[in-house]
Amino acid sequence: MRRFLATPAGRALLALMLVLIVGVVFNADGAFFKVGTHRDALRQASVYGILACGLTLVVIAGGIDLAVGSVLALVAVCGAKMAIHWGWPGPAVVAACLLIGGLCGGVCGGLAARLRVQPFIATLAMMVFARGLAKYVSGGMKVSTAVQNADGTYRYVDVPGLFRFIDTRILGDNVSMVSVIFALCMAVAWLALAQHRWGRYLYAIGGNEEAARLSGVPVIAAQACAYVASGLFAAVAGLCQAAQEQQGDPETGMGYELIGIAMVVIGGTSLIGGRGGMGLTLLGVLTIGYLEKILSINAVPEAGRLMLTGAIIIAAVLTQRRKGT
DSSP states (O other), X not given: OHHHHTSHHHHHHHHHHHXXXXXXXXXXXXXXXXXXXXXXXXXXXXXXXXXXXXXXXHHHXXXXXXXXXXXXXXXXXXXXXXXXXXXXXXXXXXXXXXXXXXXXXXXXXXXXXXXOOOHHHHHHHHHHHHHHHHHHHHTTSOBOSEEEOTTSOEEEOOOOHHHHHHTOEETTTTEEHHHHHHHXXXXXXXXXXXXXXXXXXXXXXXXXXXXXXXXXXXXXXXXXXXXXXXHHHHHHHHHHHHHHHTSBOTTTTTTHHHHHHHHHHHHTOOTTSSOOOHHHHHHHHHHHHHHHHHHHHTTOOHHHHHHHHHHHHHHHHHXXXXXXX
Protein backbone atom coordinates (compact mmCIF):
# COMPACT_ATOMS: atom_id res chain seq x y z
CA MET A 1 0.00 0.00 0.00
CA ARG A 2 2.79 2.42 0.90
CA ARG A 3 4.49 1.68 -2.42
CA PHE A 4 1.23 2.36 -4.30
CA LEU A 5 0.69 5.67 -2.49
CA ALA A 6 4.19 6.72 -3.59
CA THR A 7 3.12 6.51 -7.25
CA PRO A 8 1.38 9.37 -9.12
CA ALA A 9 -1.82 7.29 -9.34
CA GLY A 10 -1.72 6.56 -5.62
CA ARG A 11 -1.25 10.20 -4.68
CA ALA A 12 -4.00 11.32 -7.08
CA LEU A 13 -6.40 8.72 -5.69
CA LEU A 14 -5.51 9.74 -2.14
CA ALA A 15 -6.24 13.39 -2.97
CA LEU A 16 -9.64 12.44 -4.39
CA MET A 17 -10.47 10.34 -1.32
CA LEU A 18 -9.52 13.20 1.00
CA VAL A 19 -11.79 15.58 -0.91
CA LEU A 20 -14.68 13.09 -0.70
CA ILE A 21 -14.09 12.70 3.04
CA VAL A 22 -14.28 16.49 3.38
CA GLY A 23 -17.60 16.32 1.53
CA VAL A 24 -18.91 13.67 3.92
CA VAL A 25 -17.89 15.74 6.96
CA PHE A 26 -19.06 19.11 5.58
CA ASN A 27 -22.15 17.79 3.83
CA ALA A 28 -24.27 20.97 3.99
CA ASP A 29 -27.11 19.33 5.91
CA GLY A 30 -27.06 16.22 3.76
CA ALA A 31 -26.81 17.97 0.38
CA PHE A 32 -23.61 16.06 -0.44
CA PHE A 33 -25.46 12.75 -0.20
CA LYS A 34 -28.06 13.66 -2.83
CA VAL A 35 -27.75 12.22 -6.33
CA GLY A 36 -28.31 15.64 -7.86
CA THR A 37 -25.22 17.01 -6.14
CA HIS A 38 -22.98 14.38 -7.74
CA ARG A 39 -24.69 14.76 -11.11
CA ASP A 40 -24.16 18.51 -11.03
CA ALA A 41 -20.55 18.13 -9.87
CA LEU A 42 -19.79 15.92 -12.86
CA ARG A 43 -21.62 18.23 -15.25
CA GLN A 44 -19.83 21.33 -13.98
CA ALA A 45 -16.44 19.60 -14.18
CA SER A 46 -17.05 18.19 -17.66
CA VAL A 47 -16.17 21.31 -19.68
CA TYR A 48 -12.96 21.73 -17.69
CA GLY A 49 -12.32 18.02 -18.13
CA ILE A 50 -12.64 18.22 -21.90
CA LEU A 51 -10.01 20.97 -21.88
CA ALA A 52 -7.85 18.82 -19.60
CA CYS A 53 -7.91 16.00 -22.17
CA GLY A 54 -6.13 18.18 -24.71
CA LEU A 55 -3.86 19.75 -22.11
CA THR A 56 -2.69 16.32 -20.99
CA LEU A 57 -1.47 15.51 -24.51
CA VAL A 58 0.43 18.80 -24.71
CA VAL A 59 1.94 18.54 -21.22
CA ILE A 60 3.11 14.95 -21.76
CA ALA A 61 4.96 16.21 -24.84
CA GLY A 62 6.72 18.78 -22.66
CA GLY A 63 4.60 21.78 -23.71
CA ILE A 64 1.88 23.98 -22.27
CA ASP A 65 -1.27 25.49 -23.76
CA LEU A 66 -2.60 28.71 -22.24
CA ALA A 67 -4.94 29.43 -25.16
CA VAL A 68 -7.65 26.83 -24.56
CA GLY A 69 -9.92 29.14 -22.53
CA SER A 70 -9.88 31.81 -25.23
CA VAL A 71 -10.34 29.24 -28.00
CA LEU A 72 -13.34 27.95 -26.06
CA ALA A 73 -14.81 31.47 -26.04
CA LEU A 74 -14.13 31.97 -29.75
CA VAL A 75 -15.82 28.69 -30.64
CA ALA A 76 -18.75 29.43 -28.31
CA VAL A 77 -19.33 32.77 -30.04
CA CYS A 78 -18.90 31.39 -33.56
CA GLY A 79 -21.02 28.33 -32.80
CA ALA A 80 -23.82 30.50 -31.40
CA LYS A 81 -23.64 32.77 -34.45
CA MET A 82 -23.89 29.85 -36.84
CA ALA A 83 -26.55 27.89 -34.94
CA ILE A 84 -28.76 30.69 -33.60
CA HIS A 85 -28.38 33.64 -35.97
CA TRP A 86 -27.59 31.92 -39.25
CA GLY A 87 -29.63 28.77 -38.72
CA TRP A 88 -26.94 26.32 -39.81
CA PRO A 89 -27.69 22.60 -39.30
CA GLY A 90 -26.03 20.90 -36.36
CA PRO A 91 -23.43 18.83 -38.30
CA ALA A 92 -22.25 21.92 -40.17
CA VAL A 93 -21.89 23.88 -36.91
CA VAL A 94 -19.90 21.07 -35.30
CA ALA A 95 -17.61 20.72 -38.32
CA ALA A 96 -16.98 24.47 -38.56
CA CYS A 97 -16.27 24.77 -34.82
CA LEU A 98 -13.84 21.86 -34.91
CA LEU A 99 -12.11 23.53 -37.86
CA ILE A 100 -11.77 26.79 -35.90
CA GLY A 101 -10.37 24.99 -32.85
CA GLY A 102 -8.02 22.91 -34.98
CA LEU A 103 -6.71 25.98 -36.79
CA CYS A 104 -6.03 27.79 -33.51
CA GLY A 105 -4.22 24.74 -32.20
CA GLY A 106 -2.32 24.39 -35.48
CA VAL A 107 -1.05 27.97 -35.24
CA CYS A 108 0.16 27.32 -31.69
CA GLY A 109 1.78 24.08 -32.80
CA GLY A 110 3.45 25.74 -35.77
CA LEU A 111 4.88 28.49 -33.59
CA ALA A 112 6.04 26.15 -30.82
CA ALA A 113 7.20 23.14 -32.84
CA ARG A 114 8.28 24.54 -36.20
CA LEU A 115 9.44 28.08 -35.32
CA ARG A 116 10.71 27.03 -31.86
CA VAL A 117 8.87 29.82 -30.05
CA GLN A 118 8.55 29.01 -26.36
CA PRO A 119 5.18 27.24 -25.87
CA PHE A 120 4.33 29.65 -23.05
CA ILE A 121 4.80 32.65 -25.35
CA ALA A 122 3.17 31.06 -28.40
CA THR A 123 0.02 30.01 -26.56
CA LEU A 124 -0.09 33.25 -24.56
CA ALA A 125 -0.19 35.15 -27.85
CA MET A 126 -2.99 32.91 -29.11
CA MET A 127 -4.84 33.38 -25.84
CA VAL A 128 -4.90 37.14 -26.35
CA PHE A 129 -5.59 36.92 -30.09
CA ALA A 130 -8.46 34.43 -29.80
CA ARG A 131 -10.10 36.43 -27.03
CA GLY A 132 -9.89 39.58 -29.12
CA LEU A 133 -11.27 37.74 -32.15
CA ALA A 134 -14.18 36.44 -30.08
CA LYS A 135 -15.04 39.99 -29.05
CA TYR A 136 -14.73 41.20 -32.64
CA VAL A 137 -16.98 38.47 -34.02
CA SER A 138 -19.61 39.07 -31.36
CA GLY A 139 -19.37 42.84 -31.45
CA GLY A 140 -18.48 42.76 -27.78
CA MET A 141 -21.92 41.39 -26.87
CA LYS A 142 -23.33 37.99 -26.01
CA VAL A 143 -24.68 36.08 -29.01
CA SER A 144 -28.09 35.02 -27.70
CA THR A 145 -31.50 34.05 -29.03
CA ALA A 146 -32.37 37.76 -29.27
CA VAL A 147 -31.65 38.53 -32.94
CA GLN A 148 -31.54 42.12 -34.13
CA ASN A 149 -33.68 43.05 -37.13
CA ALA A 150 -32.69 45.49 -39.86
CA ASP A 151 -34.77 48.27 -38.25
CA GLY A 152 -32.96 47.89 -34.93
CA THR A 153 -35.68 45.95 -33.16
CA TYR A 154 -35.17 42.48 -31.75
CA ARG A 155 -36.93 39.19 -32.25
CA TYR A 156 -36.45 36.01 -30.28
CA VAL A 157 -35.71 32.69 -31.97
CA ASP A 158 -35.82 29.15 -30.63
CA VAL A 159 -32.79 27.52 -29.04
CA PRO A 160 -31.12 25.41 -31.77
CA GLY A 161 -31.65 21.68 -31.72
CA LEU A 162 -27.90 21.10 -31.38
CA PHE A 163 -27.80 23.13 -28.17
CA ARG A 164 -30.88 21.39 -26.78
CA PHE A 165 -29.30 18.00 -27.51
CA ILE A 166 -26.02 18.85 -25.77
CA ASP A 167 -27.85 20.30 -22.77
CA THR A 168 -30.13 17.29 -22.23
CA ARG A 169 -29.97 14.64 -19.54
CA ILE A 170 -30.29 10.91 -20.04
CA LEU A 171 -30.81 7.79 -17.91
CA GLY A 172 -33.73 9.24 -16.02
CA ASP A 173 -32.26 12.76 -15.89
CA ASN A 174 -29.34 11.42 -13.87
CA VAL A 175 -26.55 11.91 -16.40
CA SER A 176 -25.86 15.10 -18.33
CA MET A 177 -25.06 14.78 -22.03
CA VAL A 178 -22.07 17.07 -21.45
CA SER A 179 -20.71 14.43 -19.06
CA VAL A 180 -21.19 11.79 -21.75
CA ILE A 181 -19.28 13.97 -24.23
CA PHE A 182 -16.51 14.36 -21.67
CA ALA A 183 -16.33 10.58 -21.25
CA LEU A 184 -16.07 10.16 -25.03
CA CYS A 185 -13.29 12.76 -25.22
CA MET A 186 -11.46 11.01 -22.41
CA ALA A 187 -11.76 7.69 -24.23
CA VAL A 188 -10.46 9.14 -27.50
CA ALA A 189 -7.49 10.77 -25.77
CA TRP A 190 -6.73 7.56 -23.86
CA LEU A 191 -6.76 5.53 -27.07
CA ALA A 192 -4.43 8.04 -28.73
CA LEU A 193 -1.97 7.86 -25.84
CA ALA A 194 -2.13 4.19 -24.95
CA GLN A 195 -2.84 2.47 -28.25
CA HIS A 196 -1.44 4.68 -31.03
CA ARG A 197 2.14 5.22 -32.13
CA TRP A 198 1.63 8.98 -31.86
CA GLY A 199 1.04 8.60 -28.12
CA ARG A 200 4.38 6.84 -27.72
CA TYR A 201 5.98 9.67 -29.68
CA LEU A 202 4.58 12.21 -27.21
CA TYR A 203 6.00 10.33 -24.24
CA ALA A 204 9.38 10.05 -25.95
CA ILE A 205 9.46 13.76 -26.80
CA GLY A 206 8.49 14.78 -23.29
CA GLY A 207 11.09 12.47 -21.79
CA ASN A 208 13.99 13.62 -23.96
CA GLU A 209 13.29 15.57 -27.12
CA GLU A 210 16.80 15.30 -28.57
CA ALA A 211 16.98 11.56 -27.94
CA ALA A 212 13.57 11.16 -29.57
CA ARG A 213 14.72 13.10 -32.62
CA LEU A 214 17.86 10.98 -32.95
CA SER A 215 15.70 7.86 -32.67
CA GLY A 216 13.71 8.89 -35.72
CA VAL A 217 10.65 10.31 -34.00
CA PRO A 218 8.99 13.05 -36.13
CA VAL A 219 9.23 15.56 -33.29
CA ILE A 220 7.84 18.61 -35.09
CA ALA A 221 4.82 16.80 -36.52
CA ALA A 222 4.02 14.99 -33.27
CA GLN A 223 4.28 18.17 -31.18
CA ALA A 224 2.19 20.16 -33.65
CA CYS A 225 -0.49 17.47 -33.65
CA ALA A 226 -0.67 17.66 -29.85
CA TYR A 227 -1.56 21.36 -30.07
CA VAL A 228 -4.05 20.68 -32.86
CA ALA A 229 -5.69 18.04 -30.66
CA SER A 230 -5.80 20.50 -27.76
CA GLY A 231 -7.53 23.01 -30.04
CA LEU A 232 -10.06 20.39 -31.12
CA PHE A 233 -10.89 19.50 -27.53
CA ALA A 234 -11.21 23.21 -26.73
CA ALA A 235 -13.68 23.49 -29.63
CA VAL A 236 -15.78 20.66 -28.19
CA ALA A 237 -15.70 22.37 -24.81
CA GLY A 238 -16.75 25.65 -26.44
CA LEU A 239 -19.79 24.05 -28.03
CA CYS A 240 -20.74 22.47 -24.69
CA GLN A 241 -20.33 25.80 -22.93
CA ALA A 242 -22.49 27.62 -25.47
CA ALA A 243 -25.16 24.93 -25.28
CA GLN A 244 -25.32 25.07 -21.49
CA GLU A 245 -25.50 28.86 -21.47
CA GLN A 246 -27.71 28.93 -24.61
CA GLN A 247 -25.57 31.76 -25.90
CA GLY A 248 -22.06 32.63 -27.01
CA ASP A 249 -20.31 34.86 -24.50
CA PRO A 250 -16.96 36.38 -25.57
CA GLU A 251 -16.01 36.68 -21.90
CA THR A 252 -16.61 33.02 -21.08
CA GLY A 253 -13.75 30.65 -20.41
CA MET A 254 -11.55 33.16 -18.59
CA GLY A 255 -9.24 31.21 -16.30
CA TYR A 256 -10.44 27.85 -17.60
CA GLU A 257 -6.96 27.05 -18.86
CA LEU A 258 -5.63 27.38 -15.32
CA ILE A 259 -8.28 25.05 -13.92
CA GLY A 260 -7.56 22.56 -16.71
CA ILE A 261 -3.84 22.66 -15.97
CA ALA A 262 -4.60 22.24 -12.27
CA MET A 263 -6.58 19.10 -13.04
CA VAL A 264 -3.70 17.70 -15.10
CA VAL A 265 -1.11 18.49 -12.42
CA ILE A 266 -3.17 17.27 -9.47
CA GLY A 267 -3.79 14.05 -11.37
CA GLY A 268 -0.04 13.46 -11.40
CA THR A 269 1.01 14.23 -14.98
CA SER A 270 4.48 15.75 -14.81
CA LEU A 271 4.83 19.34 -16.01
CA ILE A 272 8.29 18.56 -17.37
CA GLY A 273 6.75 16.02 -19.73
CA GLY A 274 7.23 12.35 -20.46
CA ARG A 275 5.02 11.00 -17.66
CA GLY A 276 1.30 10.95 -17.06
CA GLY A 277 -1.87 9.66 -18.61
CA MET A 278 -5.58 10.12 -19.07
CA GLY A 279 -6.45 7.99 -16.04
CA LEU A 280 -4.47 10.36 -13.86
CA THR A 281 -6.17 13.35 -15.46
CA LEU A 282 -9.57 11.79 -14.76
CA LEU A 283 -8.67 11.60 -11.07
CA GLY A 284 -7.60 15.25 -11.20
CA VAL A 285 -10.87 16.27 -12.88
CA LEU A 286 -12.91 14.47 -10.22
CA THR A 287 -10.81 15.95 -7.42
CA ILE A 288 -11.18 19.55 -8.56
CA GLY A 289 -14.79 19.02 -9.62
CA TYR A 290 -15.85 17.66 -6.24
CA LEU A 291 -13.78 20.23 -4.38
CA GLU A 292 -15.55 23.03 -6.25
CA LYS A 293 -18.95 21.48 -5.56
CA ILE A 294 -18.25 20.91 -1.86
CA LEU A 295 -17.11 24.50 -1.45
CA SER A 296 -20.18 25.68 -3.36
CA ILE A 297 -22.78 23.80 -1.31
CA ASN A 298 -21.09 25.06 1.85
CA ALA A 299 -21.35 28.65 0.55
CA VAL A 300 -17.59 29.28 0.58
CA PRO A 301 -16.92 32.63 -1.19
CA GLU A 302 -15.26 32.52 -4.61
CA ALA A 303 -12.16 34.23 -3.22
CA GLY A 304 -11.66 31.38 -0.80
CA ARG A 305 -12.17 28.78 -3.52
CA LEU A 306 -9.55 30.38 -5.73
CA MET A 307 -7.00 30.63 -2.95
CA LEU A 308 -7.57 27.03 -1.92
CA THR A 309 -7.23 25.80 -5.51
CA GLY A 310 -3.97 27.71 -5.87
CA ALA A 311 -2.60 26.21 -2.68
CA ILE A 312 -3.53 22.71 -3.87
CA ILE A 313 -1.71 23.24 -7.17
CA ILE A 314 1.47 24.27 -5.34
CA ALA A 315 1.18 21.26 -3.04
CA ALA A 316 0.76 18.92 -6.02
CA VAL A 317 3.80 20.34 -7.83
CA LEU A 318 5.95 20.15 -4.68
CA THR A 319 4.88 16.54 -4.19
CA GLN A 320 5.94 15.72 -7.75
CA ARG A 321 9.36 17.28 -7.16
CA ARG A 322 9.82 15.48 -3.87
CA LYS A 323 8.96 12.15 -5.43
CA GLY A 324 10.98 12.87 -8.54
CA THR A 325 8.05 12.47 -10.97
